[in-house]
Every structure is written in C-alpha cells, then in structure tokens.
Amino acid sequence: MSTSIEKELQSEVDKRRTFAIISHPDAGKTTLTEKLLLFGGAIRLAGTVKGRKASKHATSDWMEIEKQRGISVTSSVMQFDYEGCRVNILDTPGHQDFSEDTYRTLTAADSAVMLIDSAKGVEAQTKKLFQVCSKRGIPIFTFINKMDREGRDPFELLEELEEVLGIRSYPMNWPIGSGKQFNGVYDRAQTQVELFQGDEHTNISVRKVDGYEDPLVKEIAGEFLHKKLCEDLELLDVAGDPLDMEKVLRGELTPVFFGSAINNFGVQTFLDNFLQMAPKPEPRNSSAGPIEPTEPKFSGYVFKIQANMNPAHRDRIAFLRIVSGKFERGMAVKHVRVGKEIKLSQPQQFLAQDRDIVENAYPGDIIGLFDPGIFRIGDTLAQGRELEFDELPTFSPELFSKVTVKNALKHKQYQKGIDQLTEEGTIQVFRTIGFEDTILGVVGQLQFEVLEHRMRAEYGVEIQLHRTNYQFARWIVDDKIDPSKFRVNSQLVKDKKDNYVALFENEYALRTSMEKNPTAKFLETAP
Ligand code: GDP
Numbered sequence: 001m002s003t004s005i006e007k008e009l010q011s012e013v014d015k016r017r018t019f020a021i022i023s024h025p026d027a028g029k030t031t032l033t034e035k036l037l038l039f040g041g042a043i044r045l046a047g048t049v050k051g052r053k054a055s056k057h058a059t060s061d062w063m064e065i066e067k068q069r070g071i072s073v074t075s076s077v078m079q080f081d082y083e084g085c086r087v088n089i090l091d092t093p094g095h096q097d098f099s100e101d102t103y104r105t106l107t108a109a110d111s112a113v114m115l116i117d118s119a120k121g122v123e124a125q126t127k128k129l130f131q132v133c134s135k136r137g138i139p140i141f142t143f144i145n146k147m148d149r150e151g152r153d154p155f156e157l158l159e160e161l162e163e164v165l166g167i168r169s170y171p172m173n174w175p176i177g178s179g180k181q182f183n184g185v186y187d188r189a190q191t192q193v194e195l196f197q198g199d200e201h202t203n204i205s206v207r208k209v210d211g212y213e214d215p216l217v218k219e220i221a222g223e224f225l226h227k228k229l230c231e232d233l234e235l236l237d238v239a240g241d242p243l244d245m246e247k248v249l250r251g252e253l254t255p256v257f258f259g260s261a262i263n264n265f266g267v268q269t270f271l272d273n274f275l276q277m278a279p280k281p282e283p284r285n286s287s288a289g290p291i292e293p294t295e296p297k298f299s300g301y302v303f304k305i306q307a308n309m310n311p312a313h314r315d316r317i318a319f320l321r322i323v324s325g326k327f328e329r330g331m332a333v334k335h336v337r338v339g340k341e342i343k344l345s346q347p348q349q350f351l352a353q354d355r356d357i358v359e360n361a362y363p364g365d366i367i368g369l370f371d372p373g374i375f376r377i378g379d380t381l382a383q384g385r386e387l388e389f390d391e392l393p394t395f396s397p398e399l400f401s402k403v404t405v406k407n408a409l410k411h412k413q414y415q416k417g418i419d420q421l422t423e424e425g426t427i428q429v430f431r432t433i434g435f436e437d438t439i440l441g442v443v444g445q446l447q448f449e450v451l452e453h454r455m456r457a458e459y460g461v462e463i464q465l466h467r468t469n470y471q472f473a474r475w476i477v478d479d480k481i482d483p484s485k486f487r488v489n490s491q492l493v494k495d496k497k498d499n500y501v502a503l504f505e506n507e508y509a510l511r512t513s514m515e516k517n518p519t520a521k522f523l524e525t526a527p
Pocket of ligand 1 (some may be wrong): 262
C-alpha cells in the first residue's frame with residue numbers, strides 16, 4: 001500500500017458529491033438539472049436534457065413506449081466539475097414510469113435534493129422518494145421552485161415539510177414577495193440580498209447588506225414587502241431551528257432554498273451552499289464491516305441493470321457505484337457472487353448523452369459495465385477480497401397482476417424472460433400458495449407495459465396480464481403463520497426466496513390483518 005495512492009484517493013474522495021434529485025413530475029427537475037450542468041461548464045447540454053432522452057432511444061424498439069409518451073423509462077448519471085468539486089447527479093425517472101429502479105438509484109446517492117413546486121407543496125411522488133432517503137438517513141436539501149409564480153405561503157410550505165414528511169427545516173434564504181411581486185431573496189448566512197431580474201441569464205445582482213433591517217433592503221423591497229420580510233425573519237430567528245449541521249447530516253433537518261430554476265435564480269447560491277454542506281462519498285456496509293472510500297482496494301456494487309441502452313447491442317448495462325479504491329480500465333476484479341475474476345475493459349460513464357469510455361474513476365462515481373447477463377442487482381465487485389455489500393432493499397410493489405401465457409408451448413421462453421426481468425429488478429414475482437399461480441408486482445404501471453413489450457420482442461412470448469385489486473404488499477415474519485387469517489381482501493403468497501408476503505386490497509384490510517396477527521411482523525421491504 002503506497003501512500004501516494006492513499007493521498008490520491010483522499011483528494012478525489014474529498015472532491016466528490018453524488019446526489020439524486022427527488023421530486024414530483026413537473027416540479028422542474030429537468031430545468032434545474034440543466035441549470036446545474038450549465039454551471040458545471042457543460043453548456044452544450046443545457047436545454048437538451050429532455051430532448052436527448054427521446055432521440056437517444058428513438059430506434060430502440062421496446063423504448064417506443066417511452067417515446068410515444070415522451071417520458072424516460074430509465075435513469076442515467078450526469079457528471080460535471082464545478083469549483084473544485086466533481087459532481088455526480090443520479091437522474092431518477094420523473095413521470096408515470098416511476099419504478100423500483102427509482103428507489104434503488106437512491107441507494108447509490110450520498111444525499112438528495114428535494115425539489116418542490118411552491119404552488120403545490122409536497123406531492124405524492126416526492127413523499128415516496130423522501131421516505132426511502134429518510135430510511136437511509138441521508139441528508140436532504142430542499143429547493144422550493146417557481147417563486148416567480150404565485151405560490152403558497154413559505155411558512156405554510158415549511159410546516160408541510162414537517163407535517164407530511166416529519167422533517168424540520170432551516171431556510172437558508174427567504175423570499176421577498178412572490179409571484180408578480182417577487183423581488184428576490186434575502187440570504188440569511190451571507191446577509192445579502194439577491195435581486196430577481198426575471199430573465200434567463202446569470203447576471204443576478206447581489207447586494208451585501210447589514211442584516212435585513214438595513215435601509216437598503218427596504219429600498220429594494222419597498223415598505224410593504226420589507227415589513228413582511230422583517231416580521232418573517234424575526235420569527236425565524238426567534239422560533240426557528242438553528243442550522244445544526246449534525247442534524248442536517250443525519251437527515252433530521254433540511255436546509256431550504258427558495259428560487260426559480262427556469263430563470264436561473266437562486267440556483268448558483270444553492271449549488272455553492274449545497275456542495276459545501278453535502279457529504280463526500282460515504283462508506284457502505286459489507287460482510288467485512290463498513291468499507292471506507294479511501295481503502296486502496298477497489299470495490300463497488302451494482303444497483304441497477306438496464307437493458308438495451310444502445311439498440312445495436314442486446315447487452316445490458318449494469319450500473320456500479322464505486323465504494324472504495326481507484327478504478328482503472330482493464331483491471332481485474334472478483335465477481336464475488338459467482339466467485340470469478342473478471343476484467344473491466346469496457347466501462348462507460350454517462351455524462352449526459354455521450355457514453356464516454358472511462359479510464360479512471362473513484363469512490364462516489366458511477367460506471368456502467370457491459371453486462372452479457374452475468375450481473376444481478378446487488379452484486380459486489382471487489383479487488384482481491386471476498387467481501388459482499390449489504391443486499392439492496394426490495395421495495396414493496398404497489399400494482400399486481402396475474403400473468404398467463406397465451407401459448408403454453410412457449411413456457412420455457414416465458415420462464416427465461418421472467419427470470420431475466422426479475423434479475424434486472426423491474427418486476428417482482430410471487431406465487432400463490434397451493435395453486436402456484438404467478439402474480440407479478442411492480443411499483444409503476446409502465447413496468448407492466450414494458451414487460452409485455454419485452455416478452456414479445458425479446459422472447460417471442462405473448463403474455464396476458466390480469467390486474468388484481470391489491471395495492472399493498474407486506475413481508476410477513478411469524479413463527480406460526482396461518483394463511484386462513486389472510487383471506488378478507490387479502491392473500492398470502494410467496495416471493496422467489498420463499499418468504500411469505502401478504503397482498504392487501506386496501507389499508508383497512510392491512511390494518512385488520514395486523515390486528516388478527518399480533519405476533520407477526522409486517523415489513524415493507526423483504527427481510
Ligand atoms: P420535471 O417534470 O420535474 O422535469 O419538470 P420540468 O423541468 O420539465 O418543468 C416543468 C414545467 O415547469 C416546464 O414547463 C418548465 O418550464 C416549468 N418550470 C420549471 N421551473 C420553473 C420556474 O422556476 N418557474 C416557472 N414559472 N416555471 C418553471
């Protein structure tokens with residue numbers, strides 16, 4: 001172990017920030033991502049993030065579905081350099097194509113940016129993604145967007161964060177007016193006013209002031225808005241939480257920024273502050289204990305498998321989060337589950353539309369590996385050692401269908417397709433007890449459509465899906481499980497590892513069942 005590699009690793013790790021943006025469709029994630037890339041100097045990408053997705057997949061057959069709907073089935077990774085940092089943004093699918101992939105991608109992030117539409121507050125998809133981040137205890141930074149429009153009262157929005165998500169907040173800046181009257185924001189830490197100029201460029205004017213009572217603020221804001229601003233900020237100073245960084249890093253307190261992504265307003269100060277506060281690549285737990293990013297031996301795990309990004313290839317791409325050590329192209333690593341050495345000769349990085357070949361990469365980075373079918377979600381690759389990273393959680397599906405094959409002679413292909421899609425993690429398979437019927441569970445409706453399409457296109461199998469009324473799944477852990485207690489608006493099935501899972505039609509059925517089975521544990525993720 002040489003000290004120079006340790007130094008190199010330390011400095012590369014210190015530079016890196018890997019995060020995901022979580023939001024509900026239309027909150028402005030694409031817009032914000034573009035602006036962030038713009039600051040990173042990746043100017044050629046601005047304005048093309050969305051267009052790129054559609055054109056890149058245009059010739060990929062099963063992705064026709066996404067093209068027709070103008071949405072993206074898959075998420076990718078974007079990387080840029082800014083002010084000495086190397087930033088990795090993990091894109092999470094934003095529309096109806098919400099899937100388990102979206103959840104799993106969050107396990108590869110060290111922090112999250114929660115983007116909220118100021119007129120809409122906390123929406124359904126944001127809530128679900130927040131809960132996954134919150135369970136991991138990663139820091140969450142909030143950007144309240146669209147301040148140039150008439151939105152909700154800022155205090156009301158902060159209250160909603162606490163009531164709906166259970167997280168306390170610390171406003172880093174505070175809006176001066178909103179909608180047509182939006183003048184800008186007052187930056188609490190820097191004691192400066194940023195003036196809103198309502199056009200798309202970066203010439204945002206910043207005025208240093210002596211606190212919010214400074215006459216200059218009054219001049220800028222006008223008497224009425226200034227009075228309100230002073231009242232609001234006094235209240236925050238007196239009754240609000242202090243900015244406790246330890247709480248932020250534990251995910252108990254979220255720093256909040258107000259801005260307008262489309263006007264590029266508040267984006268740069270957000271980015272500056274975020275990069276300063278956000279954690280560097282964190283260790284990950286493994287069978288050999290926590291693995292620190294600065295450990296010289298390379299290790300990483302697969303968190304997502306994507307089929308057919310390049311329609312010319314049938315290969316899949318496995319996305320690997322580097323946990324420790326330095327990746328060098330061509331290096332040999334151990335594929336721990338199968339017990340074989342493999343050579344990483346063709347890894348790809350995903351800087352927006354280009355699939356650049358990576359020569360080197362460091363902890364916190366994501367690389368894409370060509371996968372001829374050897375990887376599964378959660379697989380560990382490690383240099384010269386046997387460790388395995390903790391299994392990725394299996395998230396509870398929300399939509400369930402019984403599946404049948406139209407042509408019984410195609411059963412073998414059908415089974416192969418189902419197995420592969422399960423490995424990719426797009427569907428979960430359950431078997432009914434006694435009858436051995438197959439029920440498939442997914443997180444988003446689009447997964448069913450993709451499934452039908454891929455079974456036909458790649459395996460030549462026509463399947464029929466029959467939607468059931470189930471809406472929730474819970475893994476049941478109980479010494480003496482009694483299937484007869486899961487009959488009213490519910491059903492007991494088994495997952496592919498023979499764990500018991502109960503499916504419920506509604507919350508009432510779930511609650512009743514919990515009452516009837518007081519000794520059982522009802523888990524939202526697989527045990
Ligand atoms: P996504 O679905 O979260 O990726 O959202 P988009 O970035 O596509 O934005 C959705 C819509 O909101 C688009 O019409 C954007 O132009 C608009 N939008 C995004 N940011 C802002 C903003 O700061 N102010 C206003 N008024 N509109 C915005």
